[in-house]
Amino acid sequence: MAQIFPKSANAIARMSVYGAIFVLIFVGWAFDALNRSAYNTRAFMAREQPIPFSHAHHVGGLGLDCRYCHTSVESSSFANVPPTKTCMNCHSQIWSTSPMLEPVRASFRTGQSIRWTRVHDLPDFVYFNHSIHVAKGVGCESCHGRVDKMPLMWQHASLQMDWCLDCHRNPEKVLRPQAFITTMGYQPAGDQEEIGRRLMSENHIQDARVLTSCSTCHR
Amino acid sequence: MADDQQIVVEKPAPGEIIAPGYTFSTITDQISSVVLTRKTPLFWFAAFGFGGSLLMLFLLAVTVLLAKGVGIWGIRTPVMWGFAITNFVWWIGIGHAGTLISAILLLLNQSWRNSINRFAEAMTLFAVACAGMFPLLHMGRPWLFYWMMPYPNTMGIEPQFRSPLVWDVFAVSTYATVSLLFWFVGLMPDLGTLRDRTKNPIGRAIYGILAMGWRGSARHWSVYETATLLLAGLATPLVLSVHTVVSFDFTIAIVPGWHSTFFPPYFVAGAIYSGFAMVLALAIPLRSVYGLQGLITDKHLDNCGKIMLATGWIVAYAYMLELFGAWYGGNTYEQAAFWHRMTGPYAIQYWSLVACNIVAPQFLWFKRVRSSPVLLFIASIVVLVGMWLERFMIIVSSLAQDFLPSSWGIFQATRWDWATYLGTIGLFLFLFFLFVRALPMISIFEVRTLLPQAKVSKEGKR
Numbered sequence: 192m193a194q195i196f197p198k199s200a201n202a203i204a205r206m207s208v209y210g211a212i213f214v215l216i217f218v219g220w221a222f223d224a225l226n227r228s229a230y231n232t233r234a235f236m237a238r239e240q241p242i243p244f245s246h247a248h249h250v251g252g253l254g255l256d257c258r259y260c261h262t263s264v265e266s267s268s269f270a271n272v273p274p275t276k277t278c279m280n281c282h283s284q285i286w287s288t289s290p291m292l293e294p295v296r297a298s299f300r301t302g303q304s305i306r307w308t309r310v311h312d313l314p315d316f317v318y319f320n321h322s323i324h325v326a327k328g329v330g331c332e333s334c335h336g337r338v339d340k341m342p343l344m345w346q347h348a349s350l351q352m353d354w355c356l357d358c359h360r361n362p363e364k365v366l367r368p369q370a371f372i373t374t375m376g377y378q379p380a381g382d383q384e385e386i387g388r389r390l391m392s393e394n395h396i397q398d399a400r401v402l403t404s405c406s407t408c409h410r
Numbered sequence: 411m412a413d414d415q416q417i418v419v420e421k422p423a424p425g426e427i428i429a430p431g432y433t434f435s436t437i438t439d440q441i442s443s444v445v446l447t448r449k450t451p452l453f454w455f456a457a458f459g460f461g462g463s464l465l466m467l468f469l470l471a472v473t474v475l476l477a478k479g480v481g482i483w484g485i486r487t488p489v490m491w492g493f494a495i496t497n498f499v500w501w502i503g504i505g506h507a508g509t510l511i512s513a514i515l516l517l518l519n520q521s522w523r524n525s526i527n528r529f530a531e532a533m534t535l536f537a538v539a540c541a542g543m544f545p546l547l548h549m550g551r552p553w554l555f556y557w558m559m560p561y562p563n564t565m566g567i568e569p570q571f572r573s574p575l576v577w578d579v580f581a582v583s584t585y586a587t588v589s590l591l592f593w594f595v596g597l598m599p600d601l602g603t604l605r606d607r608t609k610n611p612i613g614r615a616i617y618g619i620l621a622m623g624w625r626g627s628a629r630h631w632s633v634y635e636t637a638t639l640l641l642a643g644l645a646t647p648l649v650l651s652v653h654t655v656v657s658f659d660f661t662i663a664i665v666p667g668w669h670s671t672f673f674p675p676y677f678v679a680g681a682i683y684s685g686f687a688m689v690l691a692l693a694i695p696l697r698s699v700y701g702l703q704g705l706i707t708d709k710h711l712d713n714c715g716k717i718m719l720a721t722g723w724i725v726a727y728a729y730m731l732e733l734f735g736a737w738y739g740g741n742t743y744e745q746a747a748f749w750h751r752m753t754g755p756y757a758i759q760y761w762s763l764v765a766c767n768i769v770a771p772q773f774l775w776f777k778r779v780r781s782s783p784v785l786l787f788i789a790s791i792v793v794l795v796g797m798w799l800e801r802f803m804i805i806v807s808s809l810a811q812d813f814l815p816s817s818w819g820i821f822q823a824t825r826w827d828w829a830t831y832l833g834t835i836g837l838f839l840f841l842f843f844l845f846v847r848a849l850p851m852i853s854i855f856e857v858r859t860l861l862p863q864a865k866v867s868k869e870g871k872r
Contacts, residue, residue: 195605195614195615195618196618200623201623204622204623219561223562223563226564227564349564351564351565351566352564352565352566352567353563353564353565353566353567354566355566356565356566356567357566
């Protein structure tokens, strides 16, 4: 009887059996890499804004404190985007005729808010509260990165759950004293783990079991 | 090649597992002709069409489910498991007989299994496929099923390994994998036979690829024997472990009526009970439609009937032990749970299950019942219904009335509950009759070893 398959079928069969393992591993790896990539999380991608507001200039250059504009960060779950009036505190006096700032003045005249593009947007099923993090000693920089070096704002982190859990599992690695909450480029005076553990007990931070309980963030 | 008129099948003597007069070639002719040469009987079209229509109902039910959510089912607090988990346990139990026949009876050298193991293993696979549907659909968001698996993920978490529901995932997926491998390895020599016999070039290519170069050389047979024994060794503990893990879904919880230590053996016996009922329900029509009484003899049916009787008694013992435990344990809630079962809103189901699972199979004591295919068929259907009721009873009645009367509630099955359940029966029949049409439903080479000619004496070997 004639052969149904050519002799090469043997090699193809063996290759496909062994190859399947590598193909499956590669597909799994590729999927995971894509999932974590900046392409998916949009981390490190500067976002277009209606006015090219530079944190690098205002924070890094002029030394404004974060809380000058984001006033509600210590008392509210939401660190507010400042109203136009906050901009006009200074810009009614300096650069008051700059064409670049015309949208700010227009907003002030008409009362229409400037429609900033939101950069840090957590999913709706996550309950996140800025005030508790600030009160317990998590600095702005810990999550938002070196804002004083960002001409346009970008996400410093993936905002994926394993990133949240990094700190919730080991809070002592990031805690800092209240005096340095808004400091950019903070260097701990001493051993961070030691300071962190001391702050944990001073600030009554609960252990990782409570911090990583599902209902701590998903309510 | 002989067609079926020429195959002379004498009625086998009682107690024989193969009719006299068969030769190596007539066995091969008769089994392969079902797939290759014989006209497809009307029965096949009817059964396949029936299964196919129910499968369409299943697709409709799943579509509606995905569009609207699990609320289309009758699952409401407190009975959140309802039909879905009942059907899951029922189907996965049915699968167990196939593994028992193929693995345990192989290791125990029960040669009568050779004639029924192939389609019993196919039954296992398709039953596991049906079973798997329910936990997946019951999740509500089945497309996230892979969250049940431990894999490196961006959420930074693992499944809860202390939950029996996670053990279920591993138990059932292992079971499905080993069953598939066992079935496929066992098919290879027969796929080689079909490849060599078919005249259809496409069929030849497909059977050829699936046979993976089987030539039947001595080396192939030696490797085959080793592989089968290893797989049988792997599958044997699975017969016991899979349903044990399924029973943990219940026993780990503290719900009255669930929290018992004897659930694992009770569930395994029930699984084999319902599985053999399904084997009979499939074998009896198949052998009469395809004229296979010479291969699946009355002795096979008799043996299956005896296993049903034995496992039925284990199940009956478990029911009694359950009641005894509730009484002897002195736990008010446990006692109330069983009192509710017998007299409460589900009393009809409870007493029907006693009638189906304990009373009806007692007829199997009689040789005349076990030698009548029609009566055996009826008995097996009754047992299948009874075993479904048993799972329904355990799940629904225990959840409906637990500790606090203020949280009691009655489960009302909706039409979508029924549509999904009947739909998986359709899926099962559809797959099974596809298998009957495309693959040899009886293992050709294993049945050939039952012939007296196949027994090689020591002198002959030398």
